[in-house]
Amino acid sequence: MHWTPDRTAPSVGRVVITKTRSPIRSSVGLKVVMAVTGILLVLFLIAHMLGNLKIFTGAEAFNHYAHWLRDLGTPLLAPGWYLWIQRTVLLVAVLAHIGAATVLALRARAARPVQYAHRKKVQGSYAARTMRWGGVIILLFVIYHILDLTTGTLNPVGDATRPHSNVVADFAPERWYVTLFYTLAVVSLGFHLRHGTFSALRSLGQQTPAGERRARTFALVFAVVLTAGYLVVPFAVLTGLVR
Template identity: 45%
Template sequence: MSTPTLVKGARASRSTIALKLLMAGSGFLFLGFVLAHMYGNLKAFGGRKAFNEYAEHLRVLGEPMLPHGGALWILRVGLIVALVVHVYCAVVLWRRAARARTTKYVMKKDTGATRASLMMRWGGLAILVFLVWHLLNFTIGKVNPQGGATNDPYLLMVDTFDLWWMTLIYIAAMLALGAHLHHGIWSAAQTLGWTGTAVKRKRAKAFGFVTALVISIGFSLVPLAVLAGIITK
């Protein structure tokens, strides 16, 4: 192999590692946000006052140094940047893997890694579509599917999940998120070198599974409670 080819291969390898590190870093940022968001959602079990006070606290965070809602917009911009980085890295890495593959996978030769990769790709797309819908429903558009109040976070939440099909969409998205986190945390741990031994691999897999389970169940509790009549207006 010629020297230019070796140099080109080394650069591509470094670039791939950098992309994986960016994916892992942005992924952990999202993980922190998702955990905080889940905690906020669970305030709904405390009633309308507790939930709305939490929502208002986020809007006044940082005042008077920041304008009303300023901290929320900083957080939103940061998450959008992290999302763009995460999606860009995922697309570039997928295209590189596709180019490097010399033969198409067939069912008999399919591997767990292949299935996990497909699940991550399509699961990530499903989460992205849900995220747009979620923002239109609760944050930017504040669209109440029942035509009720949109300036009251608690009532907007109850009116949304009081519809069985809206709850079903939400639960399906949480299952996709759980599956994405389960494999994503494991992949990030590999990228960061946290799976060097059998014990570390076992811990990383356990951490990914438990985290995915907690988040999926935690986010699903509120819509199911609304649908069951436990959380009401």
């Protein structure tokens, strides 16, 4: 906030108050927040997917990996603290990502209050048109996932010392509805990642026709690989490949 003289005053200059928007609250600043938090969340998704795939190495190896995560950072950190620090950072990143996206969407709508009489068909992808409800599904799934495999509240086993048993019980054939919800959330995440990755690459300068094709291809491949990496675990349990 700063003071500026009112040069239209006839004699004694009046002063008026003008508000200077904080850089982080500007549209550019909010896009930076979305980019940084998006990168952080993508890195976590990659690491989490690779960790999940360790279930194919056997129950003992998977349990060892899960216990290693709980003890990560010791003796500097108390057992389990690393995971809670990670969860806190991810929660802040998710809230900041959603908040920035919401503000940008509201500003874009306010900038065009009158709808066009004849609106051209949007050339954006299916993912771009479903980002909002996809984000809601992902958020609901994250809440369920925490209550299921983190706190064990909704898990049939719910034993923190037996992570492999928790996963197998979670996606058992009789709990097909859990696998269905998991699939819906992961597919929504895939659409979200495809659109977000493509938008980020375009922002980095891939705006020529050839560059856009490369960016679109990379975004699609990345989203498909990550989606498949997450879905292979529940379907392996559902079909009996992992027991």
